Amino acid sequence: MGLGALSDEVFEAVLFDMDGTLIDSTPAVMRAWTTWMHEFGLTPEQMGRHHGMPSAQVVRALLAEDRHVEAIRRIDELELADVHDIVVLPGAAEALEALRGAKNAIATSCTVPLAQARIAAARLQPPSVLVTVDDVARGKPAPDPFLEAARRLGADPTRCLVVEDAPKGLEAARAAGCRTLAVVTTTEREDLDADAVVGDLSEVEFIPGEDGIRVRLRG
Incomplete structure (x- = not known):
């Protein structure tokens, strides 16, 4: 299964969910x-x-x-x-490293203290923009977390790609006007309503360029 229309798009920013997308908690x-x-x-x-x-x-x-x-x-x-046995999911560290010089963020349903604790426990190197439930009036499935992440990055939400593992998160992304890439880490594939679905982030690569960010399946 490919990435469909996502392969033809150039994104201004990539917005990641955290739990179930970047880390396994x-x-x-x-x-x-x-x-x-x-x-x-x-x-x-x-x-x-x-x-x-x-x-x-x-x-x-x-x-x-x-x-x-x-x-x-x-x-x-x-x-x-309880932040025991929290680990980085396959491909997550590589994705964040590839996007280090590009616009990317984490938008999570965690509070600030919990997000920081889990990031530290997983030894994840997060992007500079981290939006938590403490930063918005409404959490997912409302669009607020992704809209706030896009705002902080100075990006148009309709030119952002959201990477999520949960139906509620995908609902929030669609409400924000973002395109969606789902990973099958916590939810069955058939329950993920997204523009494209992959097993995990090890199956894709993010390629920043002067005109924006592309996403491709790994060969």
């Missing part, structure tokens, strides 16, 4: 949310499919308002305390 995330779920008396069925959304939004969707403050504080505490 799934075991840590699962441990934290499983503990939280049991503590607040929820079942896996009630948890539903909230991957890619800020934790505070997940809490608000699941619990009564009078429990929000306590529950948000607790999941933040659990996630910050």
Whole structure:
């Protein structure tokens, strides 16, 4: 499977999701949310499919308002305390290195402290622009994180390529007017509505030039 129309486009900037796209934090995330779920008396069925959304939004969707403050504080505490076995996903370091002199950013649903903790745990070298849920009025699936990342880069959102692993993140990217490249790291391929889908970032290469950034499948 190729990249379709993405192969013919020249992008002004590349905007990366973090968890599930650049780093694998799934075991840590699962441990934290499983503990939280049991503590607040929820079942896996009630948890539903909230991957890619800020934790505070997940809490608000699941619990009564009078429990929000306590529950948000607790999941933040659990996630910050568990950054074990977080690693960089295949191709992620190479992608960021290739784009070091070009416009690129991370737009994540994490808070600032959690994003910094996970980046440090994975020993990832992030781009200079990092947008977290603390920087926007609304998190994914609203377009705000990607719009803010584009704004900070001085880029037109419609000329940005978003790289995501989660349906909610892809929804946010489309709402921002961005083109989308999905990676099959946390979600089944058939559930990823994107302009192109690859296994992970090791399957593609980003090629900056004077006119912008191109993306190609690796030979």
